[in-house]
Amino acid sequence: MAVNWTALTIFIALFVFITFLGFFAGRWRRGDLSQLHEWGLGGRRFGTVVSWFLIGGDLYTAYTFIAVPALLFGAGAVGFFAVPYTVMIYPLLYLVFPRLWSVSRKHGYVTSADFVRGRFGNRWLALVVSLTGIVATMPYIALQLVGMQVVIGAMGVETSGFLGDLPLIIAFVVLAAFTYSSGLRAPAMIAVVKDTLIYIVVFAIIVAVPLHLGGFGPVFAAIPKAKLLLAPPPGGSMGSFAAYGSLALGSACALFLYPHSITGILASSSGRVVRRNAALLPAYSLLLGLLALVGFMAVAIGVASMPEMAEGFKRYSNNFSVPALIIAMFPSWFVGVAFAAIAIGALVPAAIMSIATANTYTRNIYKEFLNPGCTDAQESQMAKIVSLVIKAGALVFIFFVPLQYALWLQLLGGVWMIQTVPSVILGLYTRFFNGWALVLGWVSGFGVGTWLVIQNNFAPVYPFSVFGTTVPCYIALATLLLNLVVTTVLSLVLNAVASDKHRDATVASDYV
Amino acid sequence: MDNDDDHKPVRPVLWARALLVLPFVAMLWVSSYNKVEPMVAGVPFFYWYQLLWILIAAGLIGIVYRVER
Numbered sequence: 271m272a273v274n275w276t277a278l279t280i281f282i283a284l285f286v287f288i289t290f291l292g293f294f295a296g297r298w299r300r301g302d303l304s305q306l307h308e309w310g311l312g313g314r315r316f317g318t319v320v321s322w323f324l325i326g327g328d329l330y331t332a333y334t335f336i337a338v339p340a341l342l343f344g345a346g347a348v349g350f351f352a353v354p355y356t357v358m359i360y361p362l363l364y365l366v367f368p369r370l371w372s373v374s375r376k377h378g379y380v381t382s383a384d385f386v387r388g389r390f391g392n393r394w395l396a397l398v399v400s401l402t403g404i405v406a407t408m409p410y411i412a413l414q415l416v417g418m419q420v421v422i423g424a425m426g427v428e429t430s431g432f433l434g435d436l437p438l439i440i441a442f443v444v445l446a447a448f449t450y451s452s453g454l455r456a457p458a459m460i461a462v463v464k465d466t467l468i469y470i471v472v473f474a475i476i477v478a479v480p481l482h483l484g485g486f487g488p489v490f491a492a493i494p495k496a497k498l499l500l501a502p503p504p505g506g507s508m509g510s511f512a513a514y515g516s517l518a519l520g521s522a523c524a525l526f527l528y529p530h531s532i533t534g535i536l537a538s539s540s541g542r543v544v545r546r547n548a549a550l551l552p553a554y555s556l557l558l559g560l561l562a563l564v565g566f567m568a569v570a571i572g573v574a575s576m577p578e579m580a581e582g583f584k585r586y587s588n589n590f591s592v593p594a595l596i597i598a599m600f601p602s603w604f605v606g607v608a609f610a611a612i613a614i615g616a617l618v619p620a621a622i623m624s625i626a627t628a629n630t631y632t633r634n635i636y637k638e639f640l641n642p643g644c645t646d647a648q649e650s651q652m653a654k655i656v657s658l659v660i661k662a663g664a665l666v667f668i669f670f671v672p673l674q675y676a677l678w679l680q681l682l683g684g685v686w687m688i689q690t691v692p693s694v695i696l697g698l699y700t701r702f703f704n705g706w707a708l709v710l711g712w713v714s715g716f717g718v719g720t721w722l723v724i725q726n727n728f729a730p731v732y733p734f735s736v737f738g739t740t741v742p743c744y745i746a747l748a749t750l751l752l753n754l755v756v757t758t759v760l761s762l763v764l765n766a767v768a769s770d771k772h773r774d775a776t777v778a779s780d781y782v
Numbered sequence: 783m784d785n786d787d788d789h790k791p792v793r794p795v796l797w798a799r800a801l802l803v804l805p806f807v808a809m810l811w812v813s814s815y816n817k818v819e820p821m822v823a824g825v826p827f828f829y830w831y832q833l834l835w836i837l838i839a840a841g842l843i844g845i846v847y848r849v850e851r
Binding site: 347350353354356357358360361364365368485486487488489490491498499500502510511512514515518519541542545546548549550552553555556559560563782 | 791792799802803805806808809810812813816817818823824825826828829832833835836837839840842843844846847850
């Protein structure tokens with residue numbers, strides 16, 4: 271592929287601009303960055319608008335914007351499960367997470383494991399929650415790099431060999447530097463620019479492509495019948511319907527438990543800001559839903575059979591479908607803007623994810639187990655350093671480990687993350703569960719879930735058999751049920767013989 | 783948009799919160815929307831119906847927010 275100089279120039283210019291913004295952000299609503307809640311939560315001061323950009327920019331990552339359309343492009347209707355998934359997350363956000371915000375504000379919790387530590391008085395349970403968050407997030411950060419790699423490659427920049435890795439390394443060094451110096455304020459400020467660009471780009475595509483093709487009719491007419499809808503279930507099976515629904519519900523349950531989501535929520539200035547955003551953030555879902563359809567537009571335009579796109583598809587497979595459509599349809603300068611939006615869209619979540627994992631490592635592992643006497647300044651310093659280590663780890667991962675492993679680990683990450691539903695989400699409502707019962711419930715869900723995913727050759731949906739009916743179900747959701755049963759039964763037993771209810775550091779009025 | 787009463791506790795209104803069950807029912811009842819007709823502007827039902835639910839769910843959350851203020 272020849273280098274597209276116009277696109278590349280605009281891309282670099284936008285990148286330089288957000289770099290300055292990232293460093294400048296440290297001075298914005300200035301706080302004492304040697305305090306963990308200032309560096310790692312922006313001082314819990316973000317109002318409705320900034321939180322909207324921050325949480326939106328955090329949840330709807332560059333990888334989402336590449337992978338969801340790519341799934342529709344390749345697999346068809348089933349890829350659309352991202353839409354019911356994002357429909358279901360916001361009622362959960364409205365109902366559950368203002369409670370977490372309020373108890374966290376009251377007791378100075380920075381992570382969900384902090385809350386679990388206070389609520390159940392069991393530091394091993396908190397360790398389990400913290401480690402789950404860290405291992406589930408690491409491959410997610412690595413996948414953000416994939417989105418970046420695809421757009422850099424699509425502009426004709428060589429992406430193999432050491433020179434090819436250089437643009438990614440530079441981008442990540444820049445990211446690491448401004449995250450280190452500005453903390454959560456940097457991605458919050460950059461998110462405003464990034465999402466404005468993303469909204470412009472998506473609406474341009476959504477308008478321009480159907481205009482070019484003569485409406486949405488030809489877009490859907492180009493899709494093979496078998497991919498346009500879910501396959502109707504055969505007799506004796508709940509088939510693709512159960513698979514589709516359980517994927518959406520299971521993903522929705524896990525989403526807000528990821529450390530980066532919790533960080534975005536806790537950085538809000540009040541529980542009401544969280545509630546308001548539950549009604550306002552769906553604007554991003556609409557964007558994602560429309561973008562998903564771009565996968566079909568790429569089919570209709572026929573990008574896969576264009577000779578100039580062959581190399582891109584060979585290298586990046588279906589992840590190349592959106593970039594290919596953008597190149598095929600738009601002038602070079604717009605390609606530069608669009609690709610910059612995607613690349614910056616990778617930086618924002620990557621920054622928040624590294625801050626969030628650094629927060630939980632520092633609070634729940636370093637301070638809890640390794641250096642209990644550390645000062646606030648030492649704590650904040652440790653978090654800054656860990657955020658660097660995590661980003662370096664993600665880079666190493668993407669350069670030396672096959673992409674397939676990152677995808678597998680991300681799938682497993684979802685199965686693992688959902689196992690913290692009883693401790694974190696249910697823990698916000700009831701103290702019925704016993705700390706050790708929660709640990710063992712987590713162990714059962716984690717163990718069986720991991721085993722099933724491997725047995726299933728890393729496909730997320732397993733065909734369970736229930737009373738002679740085949741119920742294909744997302745493994746995460748099924749193993750959450752197992753976890754709940756184990757936790758409940760053991761809690762009944764342990765509450766009778768060795769209740770730990772007196773260890774609750776919170777009171778009912780903390781949850782408003 | 784953010785004002786002083788942001789920190790006043792929210793009193794849950796149960797009938798309003800019950801509305802938030804609807805998005806789950808609608809989205810998990812997959813067989814109700816796995817069809818092509820009726821199309822709107824060339825978009826099959828499966829796609830526009832689910833997109834529409836993004837707006838309905840947001841509207842429902844907005845209502846609950848108003849009621850509980």
